[in-house]
Amino acid sequence: MERLTVLCFAGTYALALTGELARFAIRAPARWYATIGLTALAWVVQTAYLLNLGLTIGGLPVTTPFESLVALSWIVAAIGLYLMVQSPRTAVGTFVLPIVVVLAVLAGAAAPRQADWGDYGRGTTAFWFWGLVHGVFLLAGAVSACVAFAAGLMYLVQSNRLKHKRPSRLGFNLPSLEQSERLNRGAVTLAFPLLTFGLLIGVLLSVGLGGSSGVGAGGAALRWTDPKVVSTLLTWVVFAALLHARFRPAMRGRGVVVLTIVAFAFLAFTWVGVEALRLPTRHGASPSPSPTPTPTPTTPGTAGRGA
């Protein structure tokens, strides 16, 4: 049922994306109104869904990969909707809506079955709270990374067009290079501390939960060799390199943008790739021996409950 609901608004976002892509062929204002209307409709439905989810679990819905993906797609959709309304002539939606659709589809794939909800306990006391903080920071970092990624893509397309001296295609106006770059730089600068803080809380929380044998223990002990831990560390290193590059004049422009895309790919892999490829990770596994579920956070998008 959850999957069906999530795929419903994912489908509406996909329809909005179709409307956005139709800008290449249809220039009538009706196309813009249809695109904005569909995006707004999907967003409103998703808002109601997230509210309901929050009420059901009794907190912010950012504590499992599924919830984080729904929340992430919701925030990115809100940003996209704002930009599309602000600049109707600019093809921002062409870059933002695919991200929203992919995130919503991934959320649908990660959605728990109705029967699984019974396992969703809130954990206990401080661990649950810090797990939530961990999830919120990682979510905010991921939003920044998505914005940086979209702005970077727009920069690359615009830069490529200008380098090849091609006039802007009808209906496909992009923000200026300076604007895309500014957005990319701002988002990268914001993403790094947010991700770092979120990961740090996750690690400390796991160390607090677990024994000395690994990053996290308790019900779902994580070893340093766990694929999720390795990819998380690599992601952090790439983001650190990206932040360094952002302040180096020689790396300005294409260099930073390419690194942004690489960093985004690492983040996406860490978030959903490990599970999607069924790599042997203990991250997010239910603490089976314990009668009360407790948070086992360490990586983006997961802060506690087993999913």
Place this chain on the structure above:
Amino acid sequence: MRLLALGVDYRSAPASVREALAFDGPKGPGGLDALAARFPGNEVVILSTCNRVELYLAGEPRIVPEAEALTEFLAEFHAIPSEQFSGHLVTYHDEGAIGHLFRVAASLESLVLGEGQILGQVREAFRASKQRGTAGPILHKVFENALRVGKKVREETGMDQGKLSVASVAVDVAREVFDTFADKTVLVIGAGKMGDLTLRHLKTLQPGTILVTNRSREKAEAAAARWGGQAVAFEDLNHALVEADVVVSTTAADEPVVDYDQYVRVQRARRNRLALILDIAIPRDFDPRIGELDRVMLYNVDDLRAQAEENRRHRQKRVDPALVIIEQETAVCFAALRHQRYAGAVLRQLGDQTDAVRQRELDALYAACPDLTPQQRLAISHMAQRLQNQFLHHPRAALRSAAAEAPHAHPHPLLNAVRHLFGLADI
């Protein structure tokens, strides 16, 4: 209802004829007044621009003048023999006149296809006519629609997209590279005519600083004074390049003024900030390899010309889709006009007929009751009027609503039903 458009444009008449027939300055309102006085009962709009002079008249078929009468008017008003221009006049009637105005507003009839000025000129002509009280309901509807269609064609076909001159393409490119210009520095190297023209366009972006450099210090200072910039010694070119975000180069030098290695050093000193170089000199002032640097957008005059040409081709391609829109809108507008005129005529007939019936019955009553005082007669007359109004209120409202509906090829069935029910004569 009849509509007539008569005039000359850049295709049908040479500039001398257009100038002679122009309604510029005080001739504009004077021409409107004179036309309205000469052809009373007609609605009149005069569209006079440097590329066209057109008169639009509308009204009942019997009062709208023929083209000959208008030719005579033009000859008298401008005090020129009609033989000088009558051969250049072009006339459009009814639906053709509407279609022509729509094409004009959509800039399909303009010298520069897709130019934006004509829509403002059509709006201004209509406004002037409204001010003089010479535009009535027919031309009101036609011109309101023309303004809407002009906008719609531009929006839906992108007819106005992309500039057609080298200087304005340069401004477009600058806007695609930079977001704000108040914090940017524009450097002009050389003081040629092309540089002047490009800088005039770039000035519309309101750059923060303008630097001008030239081998001749006097020329640089003169150009800087002209553009409100600062003159820079040619020896300080590298420093100026470091400062500059947009460079316009137009020297007449035989060799490149800036070579690759030199600009690599400049770009390093600029901390690799974005740069736009518009090298519009022939031969080129900047080594073309400079354009390979990641953060440098180098456009030479051929690049800008090629974009302008591409834009021109693009606009040409949008003509057919624009014509389809105009054809549809013309048919709808003409049908709506006819529909509204017909509905108006039915409403008038209905009012006239019921007025006549009321008056006949009042006369009969007064004849049968000669003792009625004037106050009693007045009270009865008011009562009859109120009765008539109340009986006709709903039929009139329904007719007005039918008239406001989307136009059909045939009159709305309700109009014919009312005519039939009230026994109104054929229109």
